Amino acid sequence: MSRVLLVEDEELNRVLVRAIISRAEPPAVRGLDLLEAGSLADARDALAAEPVDVVLLDVNLPDGNGLELAAELAEAPARPTVIALTASVLPHERAAAMAAGCDAFLDKPYAAADLVTILATHLS
Template structure:
């Protein structure tokens, strides 16, 4: 990991899921994905705190969290209210709610992408690579 490594905020309440995502990203064939620094946030409150403290390039945002729906954070990011004046990161909704209206709601709330659970490792790597800033 270099100083210019991309930063990903993984907002996911399940510890096993966080561990698996980190393992998949660390083994990715895409260098930018493999070299990314992954920051954990198990709740919306923790995510807001992390976003207030440091710049991230991408938020992988679970929709169903113990302290609320991820769409509320997506809306706050779109409005620029949680990043402390830093640039808005890309946001990918990660959810088992895969109905067309769920996808539409995520995109309307400000998400840049959508990843259905369960997903294949290759799909996770592809969506992360697509939404990381160019290096």
């Protein structure tokens, strides 16, 4: 079973991701183990406790910029896939996310099918 860490400070967005995953058609997505963190500090704690396969990473968090965590993970020996989920969609913001070590970028608001597709792609 794949393990995914959702780093998102907005509870409503976490609820939405949980609902999308629970209804996803691909078994790899529907059956994944979803961990959640509401801040960079919580994300770092979760990652120190157990490895994950994918990090769904909000960029604008209350205790810093999610791209800091993406850059840290880019240097990790057992590096998870990092997917930026953000409303910051200008070309230079997308380029900054990719330069920080993100593997993919999904802009908010996103369609449920887009989240499922990107997860299925990176979990296979």
